[in-house]
Amino acid sequence: MSKTGDQMRLPVTAAVLAGGRSMRMGVDKTMLPVDGEPLVARVAEMVGELCQHVVVVTNRPEALESADLPTGVRVLQDEVAYQGPLGGLVTALENAEDDWVLAVAADMPWLRPEVVRLLWESRDGAQVVIPLTEKGSEPLLALYHRDCLPAARKVLESGRRRVVAILPSLKVVEVSLAELRAVDPDLASFVNVNTPDDLSDVREGAGPAQRSKEGREVRVSVIEVGTRRPRGMPSERAVTIDMNGTEIATVQATPGDLEEMAVGFLVGEGLLTDREAFLGADVDAKRGLVYVRSNEPVPEDLVYRRRYITAGCGKGVTFSSLGHTLGLEAVTSDEVVDSAELYDMIGQMSRQSVAYRDTGGMHSCALGRDGQVLLVREDVGRHNAVDKVLGRAWIDRIPVEGAVLLTTGRISYEMAVKAAKARVPVVVSRTAVTDLAAEVAGTVGVTLIGYARGGKLVVYTRPERVSIAEEDDL
Structure with missing residues (x-):
C-alpha cells in the first residue's frame, strides 16, 4: 500500500x-x-x-x-x-x-x-x-x-x-x-x-487573512489624511437565500443578522405569508447560506419568474414588477403620527447606528411606534437593512400595523412594495423618494415621507396620517 x-x-x-x-x-x-x-x-x-x-x-x-x-x-x-x-x-x-x-x-x-x-x-x-x-x-x-x-x-x-x-x-x-x-x-x-x-485570491496565491505575531487577525483600516482618525471598512459578502430546498436569490449583504434578512426578503416578496407555517431558518455564515423552512410551498413557477434588478445598492433583486405591485391589497390604517415624533425617531435611529459611525458606509433602518424606536438594523444595502428589520419583526411577532419604518436611504418603488406587503403604513427617509415609489405608495395606501431632517419633512402620499404642528414650516 x-x-x-x-x-x-x-x-x-x-x-x-x-x-x-x-x-x-x-x-x-x-x-x-x-x-x-x-x-x-x-x-x-x-x-x-x-x-x-x-x-x-x-x-x-x-x-x-x-x-x-x-x-x-x-x-x-x-x-x-x-x-x-x-x-x-x-x-x-x-x-x-x-x-x-x-x-x-x-x-x-x-x-x-x-x-x-x-x-x-x-x-x-x-x-x-x-x-x-x-x-x-x-x-x-x-x-x-x-x-x-x-x-x-x-x-x-x-x-x-x-x-x-x-x-x-x-x-x-x-x-x-x-x-x-x-x-x-x-x-x-x-x-x-x-x-x-475568492477565485482570484486563490489563483494569485493570496492566503487567509493576515495575522499579527500574537496570532490576532489584522484588521484592515483606513487613516484619513490630516485627521489620523482610524475608520473601519464596511463588510459585504454574497449571501444565498434558500427556501424549502429551492435557491431563491443571491444578494450582496453585510454578514450579520442573516436569518432575519432572509426572512424579511421572503416576506417582502410574498413568499412567506403565514407566521404559523414558519418552521425556522438555519444560517451557514461561513459559506453565506441561509436555509429557510416553512410549510408554505415555494411557487412552482418561481424559477421561471423574471427577476428585476433594482436601483438599490449592490443591485437589489425583486420578483415584483411595477405592474404586479399595483394589484396589491391597500394598507388601511387610521394611525396618525406626530411630525415631532418622526424627527425624534430619526435621531434615535442615528444614535443606534454603530456600524455607520465606525465605517461611514452603511445604511440604517428602524421600526418605531409611539415615538420609540423598537429595532435598528444596518447593512451596506438599504434594501437589506429593510429586510432585516421586517424579518426580525416577523420572526418575533412584533406587530407592524400602525408602525413607522425609518430608513437612511432613498425610498424606491420596491421598498414601498416591501412596506405594503408587510402592512407598514408609514415609511420615512432622511433623503429622497422616487416618483415610482410615490406612485406605488399612493395606490397601495402607504404614506411616504422624505427629507426628514433639520426640522423639515416632505409628505408625498397619504398626508392624513401625519399631524404637523402649526409652527412646522413645510
Missing part, C-alpha cells in the same frame, strides 16, 4: 461534496482551473494522498467527465438532487467502503494533511469529529462514522439540509481552534472559493 511520507493512508473514505449550484460564482466552480487543474480534481488528489478511498458526490455526474479525476476516484450521484451538503453526506455514508467518512467541500484548495490527521487522532469514541474555527463549527471538513447515517436521514427527511443539524443526537468531539492553529497556523485548510474574488 502506498504511503504519504512515513505514514499509511488512513482507513477513511474521503467524500468530496460537489453538489452545489454555485449561484454566487455564476458558473460551476468545481470545474474552474486552479494551477492547471479543475478545483474538484485538486481537492480529490489532496485527500487521495491521505485516505484509502475517495468518492466525489455530485448532482451532475456528466459535468465531471472532463475533470480528469485521479485514478480510482468514484463518482456518486445524489439520490435526490440539490439536498445540500447533508444530502451529499447521506449519499457518501451509504456508499462508503470504510467505517469513517471524511466530508470535504470541493472548493477547499489549500487543505493541509496535518489537519486531517489531527481529526483522525481526535476520535476518542466519537461518531463525529468536527473542527472549531473562528467562525464556528466546520462540518464540511470533518469526520463522520457510518453510525451517523440514521440521524442524517432523519434530519434530511424533516426538510433540514444543514449538516450541523445532526450533531445534537450524536457523540461529537470538537477540535479546538488552538489545536488547529498548532498544525495550520493561518487556517488555510478552511478557505473556500465562493465568489470570483
Whole structure:
C-alpha cells in the first residue's frame, strides 16, 4: 500500500461534496482551473494522498467527465438532487467502503494533511469529529462514522439540509481552534472559493487573512489624511437565500443578522405569508447560506419568474414588477403620527447606528411606534437593512400595523412594495423618494415621507396620517 511520507493512508473514505449550484460564482466552480487543474480534481488528489478511498458526490455526474479525476476516484450521484451538503453526506455514508467518512467541500484548495490527521487522532469514541474555527463549527471538513447515517436521514427527511443539524443526537468531539492553529497556523485548510474574488485570491496565491505575531487577525483600516482618525471598512459578502430546498436569490449583504434578512426578503416578496407555517431558518455564515423552512410551498413557477434588478445598492433583486405591485391589497390604517415624533425617531435611529459611525458606509433602518424606536438594523444595502428589520419583526411577532419604518436611504418603488406587503403604513427617509415609489405608495395606501431632517419633512402620499404642528414650516 502506498504511503504519504512515513505514514499509511488512513482507513477513511474521503467524500468530496460537489453538489452545489454555485449561484454566487455564476458558473460551476468545481470545474474552474486552479494551477492547471479543475478545483474538484485538486481537492480529490489532496485527500487521495491521505485516505484509502475517495468518492466525489455530485448532482451532475456528466459535468465531471472532463475533470480528469485521479485514478480510482468514484463518482456518486445524489439520490435526490440539490439536498445540500447533508444530502451529499447521506449519499457518501451509504456508499462508503470504510467505517469513517471524511466530508470535504470541493472548493477547499489549500487543505493541509496535518489537519486531517489531527481529526483522525481526535476520535476518542466519537461518531463525529468536527473542527472549531473562528467562525464556528466546520462540518464540511470533518469526520463522520457510518453510525451517523440514521440521524442524517432523519434530519434530511424533516426538510433540514444543514449538516450541523445532526450533531445534537450524536457523540461529537470538537477540535479546538488552538489545536488547529498548532498544525495550520493561518487556517488555510478552511478557505473556500465562493465568489470570483475568492477565485482570484486563490489563483494569485493570496492566503487567509493576515495575522499579527500574537496570532490576532489584522484588521484592515483606513487613516484619513490630516485627521489620523482610524475608520473601519464596511463588510459585504454574497449571501444565498434558500427556501424549502429551492435557491431563491443571491444578494450582496453585510454578514450579520442573516436569518432575519432572509426572512424579511421572503416576506417582502410574498413568499412567506403565514407566521404559523414558519418552521425556522438555519444560517451557514461561513459559506453565506441561509436555509429557510416553512410549510408554505415555494411557487412552482418561481424559477421561471423574471427577476428585476433594482436601483438599490449592490443591485437589489425583486420578483415584483411595477405592474404586479399595483394589484396589491391597500394598507388601511387610521394611525396618525406626530411630525415631532418622526424627527425624534430619526435621531434615535442615528444614535443606534454603530456600524455607520465606525465605517461611514452603511445604511440604517428602524421600526418605531409611539415615538420609540423598537429595532435598528444596518447593512451596506438599504434594501437589506429593510429586510432585516421586517424579518426580525416577523420572526418575533412584533406587530407592524400602525408602525413607522425609518430608513437612511432613498425610498424606491420596491421598498414601498416591501412596506405594503408587510402592512407598514408609514415609511420615512432622511433623503429622497422616487416618483415610482410615490406612485406605488399612493395606490397601495402607504404614506411616504422624505427629507426628514433639520426640522423639515416632505409628505408625498397619504398626508392624513401625519399631524404637523402649526409652527412646522413645510
